Amino acid sequence: MPVTATLSTYSREKSVRSVPPTPGVRLTERKTFRKSRVWMIGIVSAVRLAGAPDRFGEGCAVPVLHHVCGIDELGDAPIAGAARVVSIISPHAPVPVELRHLDSNLLVLRFDDVIDGDDEYQVATEADIVRLLAFDRDHAPDDALVIHCTAGISRSTAALVLLLAQRRPGEEAEIFAELRAIRPKAWPNSRIIAIGDALLGREGKLVAALREHYRAQALQYPEVVPMMLALQRQSELPIDLVQRPKP
Numbered sequence: 001m002p003v004t005a006t007l008s009t010y011s012r013e014k015s016v017r018s019v020p021p022t023p024g025v026r027l028t029e030r031k032t033f034r035k036s037r038v039w040m041i042g043i044v045s046a047v048r049l050a051g052a053p054d055r056f057g058e059g060c061a062v063p064v065l066h067h068v069c070g071i072d073e074l075g076d077a078p079i080a081g082a083a084r085v086v087s088i089i090s091p092h093a094p095v096p097v098e099l100r101h102l103d104s105n106l107l108v109l110r111f112d113d114v115i116d117g118d119d120e121y122q123v124a125t126e127a128d129i130v131r132l133l134a135f136d137r138d139h140a141p142d143d144a145l146v147i148h149c150t151a152g153i154s155r156s157t158a159a160l161v162l163l164l165a166q167r168r169p170g171e172e173a174e175i176f177a178e179l180r181a182i183r184p185k186a187w188p189n190s191r192i193i194a195i196g197d198a199l200l201g202r203e204g205k206l207v208a209a210l211r212e213h214y215r216a217q218a219l220q221y222p223e224v225v226p227m228m229l230a231l232q233r234q235s236e237l238p239i240d241l242v243q244r245p246k247p
Helices: 035-049 071-076 126-135 155-167 172-182 190-199 205-220 224-230
Strands: 003-006 025-028 067-069 084-089 106-110 145-148
Touching (some): 067 155, 067 172, 084 126, 126 155, 145 155, 155 205, 190 205, 205 224
Parallel strands (some): 067 145, 084 145
16 A cells, blocks of 8 residues: 655755655655655655654664754754754755754755765765864764754764764774664765765775675665665665566
8 A cells, every 4th residue: 555755854955846756655745855865755765664663763762972863853853962063955955943043063064865976966075074074073072963964864874974983993883883773774875984984094994884784774674775776876785685687
């Protein structure tokens, strides 16, 4: 039976075009939404089809210092207690109203959640990741972070991984395990991780740990695999878990 998914998560980002429907899912939108977010809608649809909570990580009672969320969750985010807040939004989206009172402890980054860019979509650049790492370079050990993107799945989770990797060199596996505790269905943007790996001089260790994370996530949530294939992010999938079409 088709599932209706009301995408209020996305209604506060700038909208310019309608999104093609995901097979088996009827999408109801108050506004049209950029097709650069198709993969996010696919993940949201997949999780709802699996009967998971609307808010990723909701009900996960794990004590953590940092917070990752989507735009529609900012009202419940511990912003007042955060040492630094990172807002990752699409190039023309307004800064969320919940963050407009912040000053020096707010970093706004603007790029789309894609891993391959073209004239239509803006990828994360090295300059973006340099700014991200510089923003938290003078951290204290107990400085709490709040990071959001549209749905709190890809760009924001990748940003958290890089900031924790900068704080804790050599703990790649532990950082991804912590990420899964904070945001169980996290699927970090591979381009962001690769750029950060190079900037931090990790010689591929973060990328390798990301591959293990993807494997764990694809096994735990197999509905993600066809979604990623449909959305042309197959390079992020473990090759042996990709079901090739019959000739």
